[in-house]
Amino acid sequence: MCDTLRVRWTVTPKTAPQPWIACGGCGGFRAFRSSDKIRLNANGRRLDAWLIYKCLACDKTWNRPLFERQNVRDIDPAVLHALQSNDPEWIRTESFNIEALKRKTERIDEFPEFDLVREVLRETAGWTRMEIELAVPLPVGIRLDRLLASGLEMSRTRLQALHEKGLLRAHPDRAGLLRRRIRTGVEVMVDLSAVPDRELSWGPLATGSPR
């Protein structure tokens, strides 16, 4: 709609999840952090690949299997190239593979700190509505209300009040949406027609442009 300021917020977590594993070094049940390094072992056509983690207490390594005795021909060439070149982007994405971690341990620490990049998709003079579409390329344990409170510099109570008045909505519109984890495809719509200074107060925070 032509009365709308539309922005995209891309949210990326800063720290990869940390699995808790029985450590072979210090003997305790410990949190392990990704070293962002891959270990490969080729045996004929068979390939093993691990992502290496380190115990936070003693630095002992734990190797999380990515492939075990996989025929090289069955591995996507792009993945093979990423493994062989230690591609930092690919490794970072894999270090956020929470489903794979859940198969190894029941306890995983996730971290709420994130980076937020704001882009203007459409801006019309005199806009009265704001739409924020979320892009969340890596899984991140952040609730929608926490993201909005941080990005828009307002309290979660105020956001909740806007939601209860029907002025803040989200799509898909599910129960308890403000408390849900953010993910790609979620859109937030805010009706600001009753806020006279919206272009000065809300605009810069939504778009990330300096005031």
Ligand SMILES: [Zn+2]
């Ligand atoms: Zn240890």
